[in-house]
Amino acid sequence: MTMFAAHRRLLLLTVITLTLLVQLTVAPELSVGSVRPDILLVATVCWALFHGPGRGTVFGFFGGLVEDIFSTAVLGVGAFGKTIIGYFAGELKHRVVSRSVAWPMCIVFVATVLHELLKFATWTMVGLEERPPFSFGIIAGMALYNALLTLVVYPILARVAASEEKAMLFQ
Amino acid sequence: MIERYNRRQRALVITLVIICVLLVTVYSREDKEGFLHRLQRFSMDVVSPLQKGMSKVLSPVKEGIEFLVDLGRARGERDRLREELKDLEERVHELEEMRRENETLKQMVAVKEANPELDYLVVEVIGANPDAWEQTVQIGAGYSDGLREYMAVLSEDGSLVGRIILCTSETSVVQLITDEKSAVGAKLQRNGEMGVLKGDGGGKTHLELLNQDADVQTGDVVITSGMGGTCPAGIPIGVVTEIGEMQADLSIGVFIQPRASMTRLEKVLVVVNPLPATLPMAAEGRN
Numbered sequence: 001m002t003m004f005a006a007h008r009r010l011l012l013l014t015v016i017t018l019t020l021l022v023q024l025t026v027a028p029e030l031s032v033g034s035v036r037p038d039i040l041l042v043a044t045v046c047w048a049l050f051h052g053p054g055r056g057t058v059f060g061f062f063g064g065l066v067e068d069i070f071s072t073a074v075l076g077v078g079a080f081g082k083t084i085i086g087y088f089a090g091e092l093k094h095r096v097v098s099r100s101v102a103w104p105m106c107i108v109f110v111a112t113v114l115h116e117l118l119k120f121a122t123w124t125m126v127g128l129e130e131r132p133p134f135s136f137g138i139i140a141g142m143a144l145y146n147a148l149l150t151l152v153v154y155p156i157l158a159r160v161a162a163s164e165e166k167a168m169l170f171q
Numbered sequence: 172m173i174e175r176y177n178r179r180q181r182a183l184v185i186t187l188v189i190i191c192v193l194l195v196t197v198y199s200r201e202d203k204e205g206f207l208h209r210l211q212r213f214s215m216d217v218v219s220p221l222q223k224g225m226s227k228v229l230s231p232v233k234e235g236i237e238f239l240v241d242l243g244r245a246r247g248e249r250d251r252l253r254e255e256l257k258d259l260e261e262r263v264h265e266l267e268e269m270r271r272e273n274e275t276l277k278q279m280v281a282v283k284e285a286n287p288e289l290d291y292l293v294v295e296v297i298g299a300n301p302d303a304w305e306q307t308v309q310i311g312a313g314y315s316d317g318l319r320e321y322m323a324v325l326s327e328d329g330s331l332v333g334r335i336i337l338c339t340s341e342t343s344v345v346q347l348i349t350d351e352k353s354a355v356g357a358k359l360q361r362n363g364e365m366g367v368l369k370g371d372g373g374g375k376t377h378l379e380l381l382n383q384d385a386d387v388q389t390g391d392v393v394i395t396s397g398m399g400g401t402c403p404a405g406i407p408i409g410v411v412t413e414i415g416e417m418q419a420d421l422s423i424g425v426f427i428q429p430r431a432s433m434t435r436l437e438k439v440l441v442v443v444n445p446l447p448a449t450l451p452m453a454a455e456g457r458n
Contacts, residue, residue: 024218025225029233032240054180061187065194070214075207076194083191087184126199 007167012055015160016063019043024070035141040067041115042146042153044082045089045108050161053090060086074128081118085111104154105147112143275327275438282329282440289403290444291325292316296436297342306350306370307333310439313341321447323395323402325440326431331355331408332439334401334447343441347433348408349374356398357408359391368393368408368427374434376409378425387414393427400448 023039030037040063048056064082068075089111096103116139198207279293294316298309312318324332324345333353337344346353351372358365364385366378378393391411397404407430415424 021221025222026229028222029226029229030236032236054176054183057180057184057187061191064191068194069211070218072211072215074195075198075211076191080188080191080195083184083187087180122195126195128199 004168008164011160011164012059012062015043015047015157016059016066019063020066020070023067032141032145034135034138035145037145037149038112038115038142039149039153040064040078041082041085041112042108042149043157044086045111046104046150046154046157048086048089049093049096049104049107050157051090052093053087056086056090057083058086060084074123074126077119077122077126080122081115084118085115101151101154105150108150109143109147112146113139116142278327278329279438279440282325282327285329286403286405289442291440292318292443293438294318294343294441295438300344304351304372306347306353306372306374306433307336308345308347308436310335310343310345310441311341312441313339313343315340317443318343318441319446321401323406323442323447325406325442326436327438327440328431329407329440330430331395331402331406332431332433332436335441345439348376348429349433354399355402355408356396357393358396359385359387359411360394360407361388361391362386365396365398366425376427376429378411378427380423380425383423387411387423387425389414403442403445 019040027037027039044056044060044063047059051059060082061079064079065076067073067082068078071078089107092107096107120134194207198205201207279291283289283291292312294310294312296308297311300307300309310324318335318338320335320338322335324334326332331348333345333347333350334355335343336346347370348355348368349370349372351370353368353370353376355368356365357368357378362385364380364382364387366380366385368376368378370376380387389411393408393411395402395404395406395408409427409429411425412428413424413426415426
């Protein structure tokens with residue numbers, strides 16, 4: 001393993017750990033009624049938009065997995081949703097040329113809706129009895145909230161991506 | 172090269188998705204003491220002190236967000252409450268009106284029970300005479316309702332108000348006892364001393380006693396005597412409020428405060444039975 005590959009993995013681990021900490025400690029405090037932001041999902045989409053489908057998938061998988069481990073949810077459901085979202089958001093990397101933050105916001109909005117639908121579909125498939133009642137209002141609220149959080153998360157991850165590019169150039 | 176890279180990525184996604192499906196399956200099938208469940212419980216124990224600490228630190232931020240959300244809701248709530256208040260105020264007015272009407276009807280029933288030999292017709296007061304010199308009111312019933320001239324008119328509480336002096340098919344004019352041209356046969360309830368109650372045109376009345384030496388005191392109740400044939404006997408009129416000095420014509424001024432409030436009449440009772448027997452004492456003066 002080269003130094004650069006090790007650096008990339010360390011960076012991935014750091015970003016996931018920090019995002020997980022924020023998700024576990026800050027997000028519950030920022031919830032409005034039943035609407036709770038999914039910062040890990042926002043980070044997955046933004047990460048995938050900067051680094052493409054491969055790294056987006058890995059980020060989504062590990063981010064979702066640790067989130068599942070640190071919650072009472074069915075283990076694997078979050079990882080499943082975020083893996084798929086990470087891949088498809090990464091596929092958009094070269095298709096979105098605008099540098100405006102409006103695009104990532106729109107993508108996060110749609111990704112949140114898809115992610116929640118995937119969650120409900122998986123719960124139904126595994127026959128989970130105690131699943132929360134489906135509410136499109138809550139999903140729309142979450143999507144809006146996540147889209148707004150993109151305004152904060154996207155510039156931070158843009159800086160991380162820029163520093164990584166710089167490190168690669170030095171090598 | 173790019174094709175190989177894309178294939179590798181697709182293989183990666185499929186592999187990770189399969190791992191997720193396996194995890195979900197294993198987790199769903201194992202019991203609460205299974206490895207994955209125990210791992211979750213352990214992780215939550217590790218992270219819970221952090222969550223508690225962060226909860227304390229971020230509580231002002233949370234309160235700020237809730238305040239902003241509440242502010243938006245409060246505006247809508249305010250408008251809704253304003254509408255509700257308006258509706259409730261209208262309802263209160265309606266209920267107040269109904270309460271007053273109920274009180275009036277109760278009083279009227281009491282009047283009927285006190286004088287079972289008399290028949291009444293409840294009529295609404297529809298207007299007052301605009302002429303300051305005429306103490307009359309207009310009521311909403313006339314010939315077609317069975318009303319006749321010289322019939323006695325009582326207030327809601329059964330006190331004498333006046334008598335009908337003009338009847339049309341749908342309305343009638345009531346001459347109040349305070350009218351200067353009004354004269355009603357009256358007597359003191361305490362000792363039966365007879366006299367004639369006359370209006371002074373200014374909202375007051377006075378009693379001209381037939382016996383100049385009659386025993387009269389302030390507070391004496393004055394009722395109708397039945398003399399003259401227009402008003403049935405025994406209807407309360409008012410109380411003696413002042414006794415003046417003897418005049419040159421040897422009469423004494425006995426001032427009576429009418430029991431009925433002539434300025435607040437809404438409904439009146441017209442005595443339709445028995446019918447007035449004779450012309451009133453001052454009827455010729457008017458005609």
